[in-house]
Amino acid sequence: EIAVPIAEVLKQKGIRLLLGQSVTAFERTGDATQCILSTGERLSAEIVLVGVGVRPENQLAKSAGLAVGPRGGIVVNEHMQTSDPDIYAVGDAVQTIDFVTGEPAQVPLAGPANRQGRIAADHIFGRLSRYRGTQGTAIVRVFDVVAALTGASEKTLRRLHREYRKIYVHPTHHASYYPGAEKMTLKLLFDPGDGKILGAQAVGGTGVDKRIDVIAMAIQAGMTVHDLEEAELCYAPPFGSAKDAVNMAGFVAANLCRGDHPQTPPDECVPKTPAESFVVDVRTPKEFAAGHVPGAVNIPVDELRGRLAEVPSDRPILVYCQVGQRGYLATRILLQEGRQVKNISGGFTSFQMESTAQHLA
Amino acid sequence: EIAVPIAEVLKQKGIRLLLGQSVTAFERTGDATQCILSTGERLSAEIVLVGVGVRPENQLAKSAGLAVGPRGGIVVNEHMQTSDPDIYAVGDAVQTIDFVTGEPAQVPLAGPANRQGRIAADHIFGRLSRYRGTQGTAIVRVFDVVAALTGASEKTLRRLHREYRKIYVHPTHHASYYPGAEKMTLKLLFDPGDGKILGAQAVGGTGVDKRIDVIAMAIQAGMTVHDLEEAELCYAPPFGSAKDAVNMAGFVAANLCRGDHPQTPPDECVPKTPAESFVVDVRTPKEFAAGHVPGAVNIPVDELRGRLAEVPSDRPILVYCQVGQRGYLATRILLQEGRQVKNISGGFTSFQMESTAQHLA
Numbered sequence: 001e002i003a004v005p006i007a008e009v010l011k012q013k014g015i016r017l018l019l020g021q022s023v024t025a026f027e028r029t030g031d032a033t034q035c036i037l038s039t040g041e042r043l044s045a046e047i048v049l050v051g052v053g054v055r056p057e058n059q060l061a062k063s064a065g066l067a068v069g070p071r072g073g074i075v076v077n078e079h080m081q082t083s084d085p086d087i088y089a090v091g092d093a094v095q096t097i098d099f100v101t102g103e104p105a106q107v108p109l110a111g112p113a114n115r116q117g118r119i120a121a122d123h124i125f126g127r128l129s130r131y132r133g134t135q136g137t138a139i140v141r142v143f144d145v146v147a148a149l150t151g152a153s154e155k156t157l158r159r160l161h162r163e164y165r166k167i168y169v170h171p172t173h174h175a176s177y178y179p180g181a182e183k184m185t186l187k188l189l190f191d192p193g194d195g196k197i198l199g200a201q202a203v204g205g206t207g208v209d210k211r212i213d214v215i216a217m218a219i220q221a222g223m224t225v226h227d228l229e230e231a232e233l234c235y236a237p238p239f240g241s242a243k244d245a246v247n248m249a250g251f252v253a254a255n256l257c258r259g260d261h262p263q264t265p266p267d268e269c270v271p272k273t274p275a276e277s278f279v280v281d282v283r284t285p286k287e288f289a290a291g292h293v294p295g296a297v298n299i300p301v302d303e304l305r306g307r308l309a310e311v312p313s314d315r316p317i318l319v320y321c322q323v324g325q326r327g328y329l330a331t332r333i334l335l336q337e338g339r340q341v342k343n344i345s346g347g348f349t350s351f352q353m354e355s356t357a358q359h360l361a
Numbered sequence: 362e363i364a365v366p367i368a369e370v371l372k373q374k375g376i377r378l379l380l381g382q383s384v385t386a387f388e389r390t391g392d393a394t395q396c397i398l399s400t401g402e403r404l405s406a407e408i409v410l411v412g413v414g415v416r417p418e419n420q421l422a423k424s425a426g427l428a429v430g431p432r433g434g435i436v437v438n439e440h441m442q443t444s445d446p447d448i449y450a451v452g453d454a455v456q457t458i459d460f461v462t463g464e465p466a467q468v469p470l471a472g473p474a475n476r477q478g479r480i481a482a483d484h485i486f487g488r489l490s491r492y493r494g495t496q497g498t499a500i501v502r503v504f505d506v507v508a509a510l511t512g513a514s515e516k517t518l519r520r521l522h523r524e525y526r527k528i529y530v531h532p533t534h535h536a537s538y539y540p541g542a543e544k545m546t547l548k549l550l551f552d553p554g555d556g557k558i559l560g561a562q563a564v565g566g567t568g569v570d571k572r573i574d575v576i577a578m579a580i581q582a583g584m585t586v587h588d589l590e591e592a593e594l595c596y597a598p599p600f601g602s603a604k605d606a607v608n609m610a611g612f613v614a615a616n617l618c619r620g621d622h623p624q625t626p627p628d629e630c631v632p633k634t635p636a637e638s639f640v641v642d643v644r645t646p647k648e649f650a651a652g653h654v655p656g657a658v659n660i661p662v663d664e665l666r667g668r669l670a671e672v673p674s675d676r677p678i679l680v681y682c683q684v685g686q687r688g689y690l691a692t693r694i695l696l697q698e699g700r701q702v703k704n705i706s707g708g709f710t711s712f713q714m715e716s717t718a719q720h721l722a
Contacts, residue, residue, distance in 0.1 A: 099593075110603035111596050118590075132591055139595035148595050209600040210571040214578050216593055221582030229479075230493055232460075232577055234500035234509050235472050239570040242471035 001266070001353040002147060002187060002201045007360055009145045019360050054108050056093035069095035073106040078130045080120035088124065090116035099133035100152045100198055100219065101160055107134040137216045139209055148212040151199030151219045152189060165192045166265050167252045168346025170323040171245040173207030178237035182206050185346070185353065188215070188225065188249045195224035195257045200249075207245070214246050225253035252324065252345070261328055262335075263345040264318060266354035269293065278312050280304075280319045282330040283348070287322060293344075293351055301326040304333050313339060320344035320351065362627070362711070362718040363508060363548060363562045369717075370506045380721055415469050417454035430456035434467040439491045441481035449485065451477035460494035461513045461559055461580065462521055468495040498577045500570055509573040512560030512580045513550060526553045527626050528613045529707025531684040532606040534568030539598035543567050546707070546714065549576070549586065549610045556585035556618045561610075568606070575607050586614035613685065613706070622689055623696075624706040625679060627715035630654065639673050641665075641680045643691040644709070648683060654705075654712055662687040665694050674700060681705035681712065 010017050018037070026048065027034040035043040056072045067075040067083035073095030080088045092108035094116065112134045122129035139148035157164045166189050172181035184204025190197050200215040202208045218227060228250025235242050243251070255261035264274075272294075273279050279296040281288050288298040299307050301321065311317060317339050321327040327343040334341040344351060371378050379398070387409065388395040396404040417433045428436040428444035434456030441449045453469035455477070473495045483490035500509035518525045527550050533542035545565025551558050561576040563569045579588060589611025596603050604612070616622035625635075634640050634654060642653045643662040653659070660668050662682065672678060678700050682688040688704040695702040705712060 109593075109596070111593055111605070111608075114603045115591060115593075115608075135593045137593045137595055139597045139600050141597065141599055146600075150593070150595075209595045210574055213571055213575050213594045216595070217575050217578035217582070217584075220588065220592060221578070221584055223578075223582055227581065230476060231581060232472055232476075232496045232498045232511070233574045234498055234511075234570045234577070235470070236500045236502065238502055239500050239507075242475045244472070247472075247476075 001350070001357040002149075002185065002203045004353045004356045004360070005145050005185070005203045006142050006147055007356075009143045013143055054092060056106070058093055061089065061093070069104055069106065071095070071106050073104075078132075079123040079128070080116050080131060081123070088120040090120050096131060097133035098152070098156075099135045101156060101162065102133075103156075103160065105134050105136070107136050109134065109136070109138060111137070132220075135216060135219055137212065139212065144205055145203065146205055146208040147201070147203040148208050149199065149201040150212050150216040151197065153199060153201070154189065157189065157198060162198070163192060164189050164198055165253070165256060166190075166345070167249065167256060167263060168266070168324070168350045169245065169248045169252055170346060170349045171241070171248050173204065173245070174239055175237035175241050184208050184211070184245065185349070186211055186245055186249050188228075188253050190225050190253050190257075192257060195226050195254060197223060197225060197228070207240075211245050215249075225250050225257060229254050252328075255328070261331060262342040264342040265345050266350040269318065269344055269351060270354040270358055273318055274316065277316045277318045280311060280317060280330065281321075281348075282319055282326050283321050287348075291352075292348065293320065296320075301330050301333075304330055308334075308337060311339065315340075317341040318344060321347045323347045323349050362714040363510075363546065363564045365714045365717045365721070366506050366546070366564045367503050367508055368721055370504045374504055415453060417467070419454055422450065422454070430465055430467065432456070432467050434465075439493075440484040440489070441477050441492060442484070449481040451481050457492060458494035459513070459517075460496045462517060462523065463494075464517075464521065466495050466497070468497050470495065470497070470499060472498070493581075496577060496580055498573065500573065505566055506564065507566055507569040508562070508564040509569050510560065510562040511573050511577040512558065514560060514562070515550065518550065518559060523559070524553060525550050525559055526614070526617060527551075527706070528610065528617060528624060529627070529685070529711045530606065530609045530613055531707060531710045532602070532609050534565065534606070535600055536598035536602050545569050545572070545606065546710070547572055547606055547610050549589075549614050551586050551614050551618075553618060556587050556615060558584060558586060558589070568601075572606050576610075586611050586618060590615050613689075616689070622692055623703040625703040626706050627711040630679065630705055630712060631715040631719055634679055635677065638677045638679045641672060641678060641691065642682075642709075643680055643687050644682050648709075652713075653709065654681065657681075662691050662694075665691055669698055672700065676701075678702040679705060682708045684708045684710050 022038045023035050024038050025036040032044045033048050058068050058072050061074045069075055074089040074093050076089050076094045080090050082089050091113040095104050095106050098105035119129040119131045135150050137150040169186050174181055182205035186202045189199040197219050202212050228246055231246050233244045256263050279293055281292050281296040281298045282301040284300055319327045319330040324347045327347055331341050331343040383399045384396050385399050386397040393405045394409050419429050419433050422435045430436055435450040435454050437443055437450050437455045441451050443450050452474040456465050456467050459466035480490040480492045496511055498511040530547050535542055543566035547563045550560040558580050563573050589607050592607050594605045617624050640654055640657040642649050642657040642659045645661055649659040680688045680691040685708045688708055692702050692704040
């Protein structure tokens with residue numbers, strides 16, 4: 001879902017994005033290169049750029065008898081020593097430890113490579129500097145759209161059977177009343193027990209890098225979603241909000257941990273909302289008319305207390321608004337009426353991103 | 362010294378900045394207002410904007426018999442209860458605790474005010490939420506120049522007789538080879554013993570807010586300059602560097618803590634370098650010719666090993682370059698030759714900022 005704005009900007013720029021396909025062969029015909037796709041389609045190109053990830057160049061290490069990991073990374077300890085303690089290795093070719101999960105990791109990034117170099121040099125000269133592991137903080141800009149991440153992804157956490165929860169917020173990068181506010185989507189992954197932050201991903205424009213960097217520090221410090229609530233960040237209208245995007249993510253996640261704000265992630269509502277659930281769209285009729293979750297009933301949040309009779313008591317209730325805040329209020333109102341209710345995290349915005357993601361996949 | 366770029370941009374924009382003076386009276390004459398300065402000068406104005414700080418409106422609190430602090434702030438505990446536990450107070454009118462120093466603090470900021478409101482509400486409803494104190498993270502933009510800070514200032518640390526060290530770096534906000542890199546100055550205050558970060562200030566353009574926010578999180582987490590060395594932040598050329606400004610500040614400060622890189626802050630070199638010290642400018646002759654520290658001798662860093670005889674062994678040596686890196690290399694070379702040497706932190710750039718600051722003051 002985080003990749004959706006990237007796919008959309010590519011489309012806007014006239015780029016045809018082929019997903020779920022691969023290039024099976026290249027053929028040279030005259031000046032052009034024919035790319036033969038797995039679907040059988042042939043594309044003619046003047047230049048082909050191939051981006052298929054990286055594999056460690058470990059030939060020298062292997063021939064020296066050094067241990068390499070299952071993905072080919074040269075095995076090193078926290079001092080960057082290989083299996084032969086007189087030989088050090090650093091950079092994209094080594095296998096390190098994932099800072100969040102503690103699992104072996106192979107993450108080709110310039111920042112970690114630089115730090116590893118310093119640590120190896122320290123150790124060679126007798127200092128016990130220690131590499132802490134790689135968080136995988138990374139960023140990419142595609143035209144004007146920026147996507148960034150730090151820490152573990154859902155895919156990693158699922159693979160490790162690590163329990164986690166996720167929330168979405170869609171704040172503006174600075175005070176919304178100040179000209180030029182750009183929207184971003186921030187997704188936070190955390191431990192539902194102690195609230196420890198496991199990872200974050202964001203997509204948008206200006207300010208995405210800042211929020212991921214702030215959360216990267218929080219992960220490095222072993223902080224929780226409760227610490228994000230208390231984060232004291234720069235606020236003046238051109239830079240942020242009194243309640244910054246990071247605080248908002250902290251509030252929403254901490255409210256989930258405390259049980260104040262039960263939430264359902266959008267991928268549990270797309271393509272279908274859970275069976276038996278009664279779905280309430282608490283936005284205005286105008287917003288509802290412009291598009292809504294299939295089967296939803298529209299009861300604007302401001303009318304909800306007076307229209308409780310329309311909300312059944314014998315079924316689970318799902319509520320949502322545009323980004324989550326009115327849905328939160330509706331959730332609180334219905335919880336206090338004893339209903340079994342959850343808010344769709346990130347609201348209709350997240351629902352739409354998830355729908356597009358499933359459509360693309 | 363951090364205010365110097367602000368003073369300079371005001372001057373560039375044709376604004377006359379009067380320092381060390383105050384307005385003693387206003388007089389109305391026809392449509393204009395006469396501002397009478399402490400120097401006796403009279404200025405005529407159509408509009409006068411008065412910015413003289415804020416004082417708590419504590420009349421209601423006082424008449425209710427609540428305790429107020431020496432600066433008029435309503436005294437509250439960590440749950441935002443006043444001296445009458447049934448009465449809560451939050452926002453600009455309260456006296457809280459300085460997160461870094463633990464001293465009483467009165468900091469009118471929107472972020473803390475918002476958090477205090479949530480904490481008071483929690484406590485009223487039986488939850489033991491606790492306000493951690495105010496770090497004083499703040500930011501201002503003056504035309505295109507941005508200045509921001511978090512944590513304690515030198516002034517505060519000196520007042521409390523708290524031991525600290527300071528370093529300066531002048532990195533670009535993103536990779537210097539990528540178009541549009543803007544320079545910033547980042548000053549870090551830390552405990553020379555354990556390296557704990559006490560405060561930071563930055564001035565520049567784009568990216569100043571991000572670095573102060575990252576360091577604000579580090580302060581909130583009780584992190585040290587060694588943690589800044591290991592920070593794993595977003596890097597792609599439009600956003601940062603493999604060694605980010607924050608990492609650089611960490612490296613320079615940690616090198617000072619470890620004794621690898623003795624440094625002198627620029628305010629110990631302006632207006633005069635310490636008596637008896639021999640000052641070496643390790644930049645190129647061209648840089649030297651364009652301006653240098655009075656009395657400095659020019660020995661470019663690349664020639665230093667071959668010209669050691671020109672550097673006396675019987676006196677303290679001060680070295681500097683443009684921003685600090687070549688000065689660091691020269692410091693290491695001279696240290697290994699047994700010389701008593703320090704690098705001017707932030708180099709000639711910091712020296713010039715400090716000179717201008719003293720000239721303005």
